[in-house]
Amino acid sequence: MGYKIAIDLGTSGQRAQALDERGKILQTAMTVRHPLPGANIMDHLTFAIRNGLQLSNDIMVGSVNKIIGALEIDLNEVETIAVCGNPAQLSLFEGIEIRDLAYAGESLLRELKVTPPERRGKIITAESLPKLNVRPKTEIIIPPAVRHEIGADALAMVVKSKMLEEKDVAMVTDYGTNAEMGIFIDGEFITGSAAAGPAIEGQHIEYGMLATPGAISELDENWHNYVLDERFKKQSGDIVDPTTGAVITKGGIRAKGITGTGVISTIAMGMEKGLIVPPHIKTPDNKLHLQDGIYFTEEDLSEATKALGALRAGHLTLAEAAGIDYENVEAMYMCGASGTYVNPLHAQRVGYIPPALNRTVQAGNTSLSMAVDLLRYPGKLDELQELADSMKAKHVMFANSETFKNAYVCELAYWQEGMPFEMYNQYLQLYGIKPLPQIRKPKEMRTVGRDIEDIGAGITIVEHIGIKLVGQFEGCIGCRTCEKECPESAILPIKKKDGKFNIEILSEFCNGTACMRCELACPEKVFDLSLLKLKALEKAKGMQ
Numbered sequence: 001m002g003y004k005i006a007i008d009l010g011t012s013g014q015r016a017q018a019l020d021e022r023g024k025i026l027q028t029a030m031t032v033r034h035p036l037p038g039a040n041i042m043d044h045l046t047f048a049i050r051n052g053l054q055l056s057n058d059i060m061v062g063s064v065n066k067i068i069g070a071l072e073i074d075l076n077e078v079e080t081i082a083v084c085g086n087p088a089q090l091s092l093f094e095g096i097e098i099r100d101l102a103y104a105g106e107s108l109l110r111e112l113k114v115t116p117p118e119r120r121g122k123i124i125t126a127e128s129l130p131k132l133n134v135r136p137k138t139e140i141i142i143p144p145a146v147r148h149e150i151g152a153d154a155l156a157m158v159v160k161s162k163m164l165e166e167k168d169v170a171m172v173t174d175y176g177t178n179a180e181m182g183i184f185i186d187g188e189f190i191t192g193s194a195a196a197g198p199a200i201e202g203q204h205i206e207y208g209m210l211a212t213p214g215a216i217s218e219l220d221e222n223w224h225n226y227v228l229d230e231r232f233k234k235q236s237g238d239i240v241d242p243t244t245g246a247v248i249t250k251g252g253i254r255a256k257g258i259t260g261t262g263v264i265s266t267i268a269m270g271m272e273k274g275l276i277v278p279p280h281i282k283t284p285d286n287k288l289h290l291q292d293g294i295y296f297t298e299e300d301l302s303e304a305t306k307a308l309g310a311l312r313a314g315h316l317t318l319a320e321a322a323g324i325d326y327e328n329v330e331a332m333y334m335c336g337a338s339g340t341y342v343n344p345l346h347a348q349r350v351g352y353i354p355p356a357l358n359r360t361v362q363a364g365n366t367s368l369s370m371a372v373d374l375l376r377y378p379g380k381l382d383e384l385q386e387l388a389d390s391m392k393a394k395h396v397m398f399a400n401s402e403t404f405k406n407a408y409v410c411e412l413a414y415w416q417e418g419m420p421f422e423m424y425n426q427y428l429q430l431y432g433i434k435p436l437p438q439i440r441k442p443k444e445m446r447t448v449g450r451d452i453e454d455i456g457a458g459i460t461i462v463e464h465i466g467i468k469l470v471g472q473f474e475g476c477i478g479c480r481t482c483e484k485e486c487p488e489s490a491i492l493p494i495k496k497k498d499g500k501f502n503i504e505i506l507s508e509f510c511n512g513t514a515c516m517r518c519e520l521a522c523p524e525k526v527f528d529l530s531l532l533k534l535k536a537l538e539k540a541k542g543m544q
Contacts, residue, residue, distance in 0.1 A: 002079040005068055006371035009085030009093055010034070010336075011041050011177040012201040013210060014063060015368050017456065018071040021079075023376040025456040029070040032210050034177075035063035035465050037505075037512030037529075039204065040195040041088050041178040045102040046513045048092060050530045057095035058131060058534050059507055062467045064093070065133040070460045078134045081126075082141040082374035084367040086180060086193075087119060087151035090142060095129070100148060104397050119145040121385040141374045141381055144388040149395040150191050154180050155388060156370035158189065161333040161363040161447070168330035169322075171315060171354065174366065175260075175338035177201055179311055183318040183329070189393040190321050192404075194314035196307040200338050200352075202259035204303050207294045211337040211451065212461055214256030216290055218343055219265040221272070225291040227253045232450045232459065234341070238291035242275060245289030255292045261342040263304050266296050268346035278305065278415045302416060305350075309411025312351035316433060317404040319354075321396045327356040327437035335366045340451040348439045351411075357442035364448035406431035467507045468492075469532040472500040475524050482518035482527050487511070491518065505532065 003026075004019040013031040020026055036044045036059055048056035068075065083093060091098045100109055100116035109116070121144035127136040143152035157174045158164060163184055173181040177198045182191040202208035202215065209215050217234055218226040225237035237251035258266070270276030270288055281288055281298050288296040319326045332353045334342070344360040347353045353360065374380050398404040410427045413419040419427075425435035452459075478501040483491040490509035495502050512529070519527045 001077060003073045003077050004375040005071065005078055005081045006368060006375055007064065007068075007081060007083045008365060008368035008371060009060075009083060009089035010367070011044070011086065011089065012198055012203065014067050015365065015452065016064075016067045016071060017368065017372060018073045019372065019375055025372070025454045026073070027071050027457050027460065028452060028455040029067050029460040029462060030212070031063065031067055031462045031465055032212065033203075033465065033508040035059050035467055035508050036092070037469075037507055037510035039177065039198050039511055039514055041086070041193075042102070042195055043512045043514045044092065045088055045098055048098055049102060050513065051532060053092075053095060053098065055534055056092050059467055060093045061129055061131045062534075063465050065131075066465050067462055069133065070462050072460075075134050078138050080139045080141065080375055081134065082143075082371040084143055084152050084156055084371040084374075086153045086178060087145055087148060090119075090152060091117070094124075094142065104399055116148050119148055119151070121381045121388070123381070143370065143374060143381065144385045146189070146388045146391050146393045147395060149193075149397075150189075150393055151180075152370070153367045154182060154191055155384060157333070157335045157363070157366040158182070158184070159384070159387070160366035160369050161335060161361060163333050166331060168358065169324060169328055170331040170333060171318065171329050172333035172335065173311070173315075173339065173353075174335040175200060176336050177203075179314065181314055181318060183322045185322045185324065187392055189391055190318055190396060191393065192314050192318055192321075192396040192398050194310045194398060196310045197303070199263065199304040199307045200260040200311075202257065202263065205258065205263060205300045206297055207257045208263070208300075209257035209259055211259045211261070211341060214254065215259035216255045216257070216262040216294065217259050217341045218261060218346075219269050219290070221269060223269065225251065225255060227251075227255045228259070229253060230458070231455065232452065240289060240291050242270070242273075242288045242290075243283045245293065245295065247291070251291070255290070255294055258290060258294055258296070259341070260338045262290075263296070263300070264342055264350055264352055265346045266290070267301065267304060267308075268343075268349040271349065276301065277418070279418055305415035306412070308351050309408055309415055313404050313407035313411055314398060315354060316407045317396060317398060317401050320403045320433070325434050326354060327434070329354045329356070330358045331361065332357050332359075332442070333361045333363055335363050337365065337451040340364050340448060344442055344444050348442075355439045356437040357440065359443040359445060362444070362446045362448070364453055365451045368452060403431075403433065407433060465508045468535040469505045469507050469510070470535050471503045471528070471532045472497075473503065473526040473528060473531065475526040476501040476503070477524055479523060481521050481523055485517045485521035487515065487517060503527075504535070
């Protein structure tokens with residue numbers, strides 16, 4: 001029996017689905033973290049540049065091996081794989097040039113002698129990825145980018161959400177650690193990408209987790225918790241007193257943590273009830289209490305609102321680039337797990353989506369569903385390439401945008417420094433940006449019941465990718481200061497080997513170049529992240 005595999009390479013994690021030869025989805029698997037050190041796409045690119053593209057490619061392939069191995073199919077029988085994701089993730093997986101994505105400015109790229117690779121749709125074989133645990137002749141479908149900065153995931157969210165059929169001014173966002181967003185107006189697609197960070201995926205939050213079973217995904221005005229079950233459906237949990245956590249009414253499902261949409265609901269309801277006045281939580285212990293002992297802290301609020309500020313600043317920047325007022329955005333297409341499960345009205349209250357919408361459309365994981373389409377429909381790759389070639393599109397580099405910088409300064413002042421909202425709007429005007437309009441409750445449309453609509457027989461959660469980076473540093477005295485200072489406990493207990501101290505780091509937990517506390521804390525100044533190597537990858541059982 002021949003199998004096919006669809007893969008979504010996300011910035012916060014990876015998802016994969018096994019299909020039979022007729023295109024029926026058999027099973028789903030997902031990781032809960034990204035395999036590369038770092039919390040966002042720039043961290044991943046920086047790691048690849050500093051430590052070498054080959055090492056990053058090996059880590060990416062190793063993680064894909066782990067997730068496809070969890071699908072419980074015979075990997076010797078895999079005929080075709082389709083992989084979708086943003087340009088950085090696809091390039092790292094393929095092992096092709098990524099510096100054109102990391103550096104802004106053509107003059108700098110010329111100075112570095114960087115030739116951007118062609119990112120057209122193509123079919124390669126696993127021979128070009130010899131460490132991938134499938135047969136060398138297995139075909140791998142790579143969908144096209146519209147431009148090198150506008151990737152296959154952006155194309156997927158436009159196509160799968162049916163945004164191209166939209167008659168009104170519409171915006172779309174694939175919510176995640178790296179939030180891809182775009183506005184469609186007068187036949188032109190204008191895109192941007194906000195490195196929002198992992199908080200809206202439930203990460204870097206004390207009790208945070210991805211949208212997986214046991215995650216609190218929403219709260220209502222009565223502080224009623226809603227929790228995802230084993231099939232990713234929202235179930236009724238406890239009603240609690242947010243100031244103490246006391247259970248008022250017991251629900252039928254236990255919670256393990258809170259996901260990004262639950263964080264948004266917590267902030268929205270906290271603000272509505274006067275329990276949150278940014279940047280503070282107005283309870284006796286400065287925490288908002290959810291069910292089963294889970295709580296939300298002021299540190300969590302700070303982490304989450306940095307992400308919310310980046311999203312709203314990005315949306316304001318796209319509206320400015322399109323030459324329209326923010327209040328004239330009429331429809332919002334929301335993709336990804338965070339876009340699927342979030343309550344749209346809560347999202348409006350915290351700036352997650354524009355305030356004056358006619359309607360919202362929640363479309364699920366469009367990147368994974370596009371990979372499935374590429375497996376099911378033989379002509380789909382050519383169709384996507386034709387669309388990519390014909391699309392009138394441009395990309396706004398937020399890092400170079402004065403509008404984004406000014407809007408984000410206002411966001412930080414509001415969320416992090418406690419600037420009143422009225423003053424926030426005044427400062428927007430000083431920067432030449434119109435003040436935010438009043439919230440207008442949109443008509444809500446859901447095209448899917450969950451972010452992965454068809455999960456087959458079920459979902460396997462890959463809790464630990466198990467990829468280790470190793471290093472032996474000349475002059476290391478084995479004091480374990482780096483191990484103790486690591487905020488994510490990514491450094492394993494240090495052992496001596498061959499007369500030297502052996503450092504092992506779990507790549508999925510490491511915050512990479514955004515942290516570097518291990519290097520900074522080393523009293524001998526010998527710890528060097530750039531010298532880390534990959535511990536040997538496991539070969540799948542039974543592979544020929």
